[in-house]
Amino acid sequence: MIVTTAQLFKHAYGKYAVGAYNINNAEQAMGLFRGCIDSKAPFIIQISKGARKYTDKRMLEAIIRSAAEIFPDAIFAVHLDHGDEETCYDCIKSGFYSSVMIDASHDPFEKNVEITKRVTDAAHQKGISVEAELGMLGGVEEDIKVEEGHACLTDPDEAKDFVTKTGCDSLACAIGTSHGAFKFKGRQSLHFDVMEKIKARLPGFPLVMHGSSSVPKEEVDRINKAGGTIKDSMGVDPNEYLPAAKLGVTKVNIDTDGRLVWTRVHREFFRDKPGEFDFRPPGKIFMDEYAKFIASRNKLLGSAGQLDDLRKTVTK
Numbered sequence: 001m002i003v004t005t006a007q008l009f010k011h012a013y014g015k016y017a018v019g020a021y022n023i024n025n026a027e028q029a030m031g032l033f034r035g036c037i038d039s040k041a042p043f044i045i046q047i048s049k050g051a052r053k054y055t056d057k058r059m060l061e062a063i064i065r066s067a068a069e070i071f072p073d074a075i076f077a078v079h080l081d082h083g084d085e086e087t088c089y090d091c092i093k094s095g096f097y098s099s100v101m102i103d104a105s106h107d108p109f110e111k112n113v114e115i116t117k118r119v120t121d122a123a124h125q126k127g128i129s130v131e132a133e134l135g136m137l138g139g140v141e142e143d144i145k146v147e148e149g150h151a152c153l154t155d156p157d158e159a160k161d162f163v164t165k166t167g168c169d170s171l172a173c174a175i176g177t178s179h180g181a182f183k184f185k186g187r188q189s190l191h192f193d194v195m196e197k198i199k200a201r202l203p204g205f206p207l208v209m210h211g212s213s214s215v216p217k218e219e220v221d222r223i224n225k226a227g228g229t230i231k232d233s234m235g236v237d238p239n240e241y242l243p244a245a246k247l248g249v250t251k252v253n254i255d256t257d258g259r260l261v262w263t264r265v266h267r268e269f270f271r272d273k274p275g276e277f278d279f280r281p282p283g284k285i286f287m288d289e290y291a292k293f294i295a296s297r298n299k300l301l302g303s304a305g306q307l308d309d310l311r312k313t314v315t316k
């Protein structure tokens with residue numbers, strides 16, 4: 001069942017965070033749905049601009065609709081990840097998305113407000129929620145690369161002003177994470193002090209944590225043992241998901257970790273079976289491994305086991 005992110009956030013706020021996982025193809029969708037059903041967790045499917053272009057945006061919609069039929073017990077929202085204004089309008093018009101993210105965080109504050117407000121007004125007319133971003137994460141997202149030195153944490157006072165002026169429904173905050181596999185040099189650290197201040201100014205308002213992959217060391221080690229050359233990677237400590245959820249982080253974005261699972265499975269498979277060229281055996285292994293990974297993250301997010309209680313609130 002496709003629901004709105006607002007319905008998911010209402011149930012989760014202050015108690016647990018909903019995992020928001022990116023998909024690009026059928027294998028990721030199968031692993032994601034299975035992992036969420038196995039762990040009885042609601043979830044958010046994220047579609048990036050790159051994912052919409054990878055095969056065709058209609059292909060992803062068809063995959064998601066089919067997955068919803070194959071897994072009728074699933075409760076999830078469909079979300080545009082890191083949208084620009086034009087892509088947001090396209091998703092709003094399509095009628096398929098529960099929510100869109102307008103990411104004008106690279107623009108100056110006033111311009112970010114102006115763009116976000118325009119998108120929010122258009123989305124709300126169709127009952128669609130809007131996630132906006134304030135502050136700047138390091139790393140690469142879509143086609144924009146932010147050098148570490150230019151990343152900046154969200155200012156809690158600006159966050160309140162921004163939400164009041166734009167009417168957005170959730171806010172992606174820069175609280176120490178970055179996109180990709182190289183998040184920290186040295187110590188892992190989320191800025192709980194900043195989260196606390198934002199929560200104090202925006203009580204009850206859903207916050208979003210991008211760049212939340214944990215980049216498991218054992219996963220990277222296996223990739224490198226099978227021929228990879230991923231050096232100096234480091235992710236978020238996944239034991240910090242729940243403490244962040246208690247401070248209002250209601251959506252936690254995880255994409256890189258799924259790519260690592262894919263890379264590990266395929267590198268090991270073709271290393272061990274160099275004569276093989278059927279892609280379905282490793283595809284099957286990936287779907288199983290991804291389902292296990294998703295279930296493990298949902299446990300850490302606290303969303304595991306919430307499905308039946310949530311169902312009562314969305315079906316009455």
Ligand code: G3H
Nearest residue numbers: 048050051141142179255
């Ligand atoms: O934040 C970006 C997400 O990981 C999506 O990545 O734009 O390469 O699909 P992508």
Ligand code: 13P
Nearest residue numbers: 180210211212213255256
């Ligand atoms: P990761 O690169 O940490 O998986 O972050 C994904 C993300 O924020 C998608 O919007």
Ligand code: ZN
Nearest residue numbers: 141210211253
């Ligand atoms: Zn992101």
